[in-house]
Amino acid sequence: MCENSKLYKFANCRILRDHKIILEDLWVRNGVFVNPEKLFFDEKKPADVIIDCKNRVIAPGFIEIQINGGFGYDFSFETKTEEGLAIVSKKLLEHGITAFCPTVVTSPEQIYHKVLPKLKFRQGGKHGATILGAHVEGPFINKEKKGAHPPTCILSFEKGIEQLEKTYGSLDSVRIVTLAPELGNSAEVIQSLKQRNIVVSLGHSIADLSQSEEAVFHGANVVTHLFNAMLPFHHRDPGLVGLLASDKLCDTHPIYFGLIPDGIHTHPAAMRIAYRIHPDGIRFLKLHILSSSKCVC
Template sequence: MGKLTQFVNCKILRNHSIFKEDLWVRDGKIVNPEKVFFDEKVKADFVIDCKGSIIAPGFIELQINGGLGYDFSFLENTEKGVSVVSKFLLSHGVTSFCPTVVTSPKEIYHSVLPKITRRKGGKNGATIIGVHVEGPFISKAKKGAHPPEHIVTFEKGISDLEDVYGSLDNVQIITLAPELDNSSKVIQELRKRNIIVSVGHSIADLANGEVAVNNGASLITHLFNAMLPFHHRDPGLVGLLASDKIPEGRTIFFGIISDGIHTQAAALRIAYRVHAEGLILVTDAISAMGLNEGQHKIGQMDIEIRDRKAYIAGTNTLCGSIASMIQCIKIFLQATGCTPEYALEAASLHPAKLLGIEKVKGTLDFGADADFVFLNENFDVVSTWIAGECVYNVEA
């Protein structure tokens, strides 16, 4: 067996509660101290004083387009960009993420997607779970920052996706508009391949959304943004949060951008109070995250950062966030009045449940991967750990 590490003088988040208890780690996994005490009768090889920190599961980011000047949808420096951003995310408490590629021409997908491979995290960066491909099978009417000339349909079904993307091997999530013809067959086929289908950038009504969910869709991309606004006669995709046509035992998850810009505080509160179980915090951060104001690029489009907001250059159209995950957690906590436990789990346990990895990620349960983050009383990131190894320390 490997070396046993005991984390002391800490409070841990487990089973929806934060309480004072030591955390034990061995071979990159969280272990049950009772077995150590009573069965093995051994002491820790290393004892780490956490100095009163909260230990929470590492954050899981499902939608991030880039950062530090690198864009995952840009052909040049793809591998370097993913590596740089992956390491940068450690300072935000993110231990796993889905690099997101937005609507692009076919040749971009064919070049970029093979280069963004799944990999385990460590000192070189957060774990890459798989790519989130956002588009190009979306609605031009709700394109947001996506270039309309590259938006397409799937008239031939799944073969169109294979033609456009080149390969689905590295893809974990696909955002598509469920009102498009042949969407039902496409969703069913993607689920057979264990690819998560998210509905978004869409003019779908509630009925379209319910059909998509019954065919296997399980996520809504950045709720309230790039979809029909809520209407009392037809609430659109927003209505999925309270639909009575969701299959029994299924949870509809939804990403929400709590950066203080994309989703107003009252909207955050509504989503939280209506369907807390399915809420997942995402940043939707773009290439300008971590950079100063000025001209930058997202996908094939020029963007502009001004007044701490990101716009399509020369317009007032928002095109992505520049907030970190820990900032989104803090904003959400303040806006909704939820418990700290809930805000942290919305960035860890909830995305893990969507991905079906809640036994090993997004939790501090015994047997889970020892991916976690130390937070001080102000919820600032003190250090980040992957497989029981410190991969970021604010004091370093």
């Protein structure tokens, strides 16, 4: 019998169903969940393998789409990139993260050229989480909201999408780009990235709500670390934060957002507000396990 065709029964496990954690067995075959009722009545087949979970929780793996490094490694440095990926990938898997986007912050052009080719898609397994491709956070951001990004490396879209190709060297390994939508030629860039199936996230920006909505209409659909590195919420113009309640986007232009839920970058009350306003939009929480290294330009 093929190993993959075996019927597995995960017994004594807790699973999430209807917003509750319940005690229930889980049946799997060929990597797919199987309905135990059909097994009993139609196949009358017992499990080939029974795994006692001893009351542990079985849950879907987390996907981390913005992690700048960790465990002593920084993805924005050209040295020990492969070693860092191997360590971070393995450590993340230990914490329930099954896939991630290694993130490179605003850096000199030569860093992108050397690092990004090493961050291409790689299937994970027991030795580590899947690498989905790179998230490049910058350098096409607003200097007024640079945060820890080095200002001397920040660029604009002078030549549109060609500027990105020149800066990054190639877009082959890139899966997410964080940019400031108020920059000139941003509409063209966002549309070009979307055509290449690259996710556009908005952040490190002073965009008003109108500029933010326009970016979403052109293909952007994520906000990078909501509340941080953007204009604070204002009742006359809520800026990027206002996307969560925009009546112009509706269901045709879904918007998602990330948060840094450490209680420092984002107050718990602010997180609750974001969740209550747009609960379907929260899709990732940025891990705060970054290396202490800084980019030097």
